[in-house]
Every structure is written in C-alpha cells, then in structure tokens.
Amino acid sequence: xxxxxxxxxxxxxxxxxxxxxxxxxxxxxxxxxxxxxxxxxxxxxxxxxxxxxxxxxxxxxxxxxxxxxxxxxxxxxxxxxxxxxxxxxxxxxxxxxxxx
Numbered sequence: 900x901x902x903x904x905x906x907x908x909x910x911x912x913x914x915x916x917x918x919x920x921x922x923x924x925x926x927x928x929x930x931x932x933x934x935x936x937x938x939x940x941x942x943x944x945x946x947x948x949x950x951x952x953x954x955x956x957x958x959x960x961x962x963x964x965x966x967x968x969x970x971x972x973x974x975x976x977x978x979x980x981x982x983x984x985x986x987x988x989x990x991x992x993x994x995x996x997x998x999x
Contacts, residue, residue, distance in 0.1 A: 908972045909964045915979040916960040917953040922986050924952025 903909060928934060928948035934941035964972060 903964055903969075904961070906969070906972075908969060908976060911976050912964060912972055912979070913957060913960050915976060915983060916956040919979050919983050919986065920956035921949040921953035922983070922990070925949035926986070926990070927952070 925945045925948060928945045933948065934944040937944060963975060967975070
C-alpha cells in the first residue's frame, strides 16, 4: 500500500498536479483581477494563490494515488500532461501577443 506512493507514475502525478494547479491558481488570480492596483504586492498575491492551488492539488493527488489503480494514475498523468501543455501554450501566446 505504501509502495504506491513512491512509484514513478505516482511521483509524476504529484509533480504534474502541483504544476498544473499552480499555473491554474496564478491564472485564476490574474484573470479575476485580484492583484490589480496593489503595486509591488500584486506579484506576491499571484504567487500565493498559485501556491495554495498547488498544495491543495498535491493533497488531492495523494488521495488519488491511495484509492486509484496504477492504470488510473497513468491516465490522470496523461490528462494532466495535456492540460499543462495547453496551459503553457496559452500563456506563451498571451505573452508574445501582449509584447508585440
């Protein structure tokens, strides 16, 4: 049972969940305007929202690994990888469209 937590697929799930939801938390805070008109604390506010989303996703990933089969963990990894690539592509597109 405990060996499920340290399998390579499980470790990848933790990493992907933290990354995806870190980006999602920062994007959510940016899109809702939480950090507008805060000056220098705006970046820290975005970072804080990303960290909170990432830590919640890590706890959820621990429960997923505990309850799910190995095949299910691999399927969730594939979904999170695609979501991460789409998120990075969207943020990259926004960055280059704003700067040009």
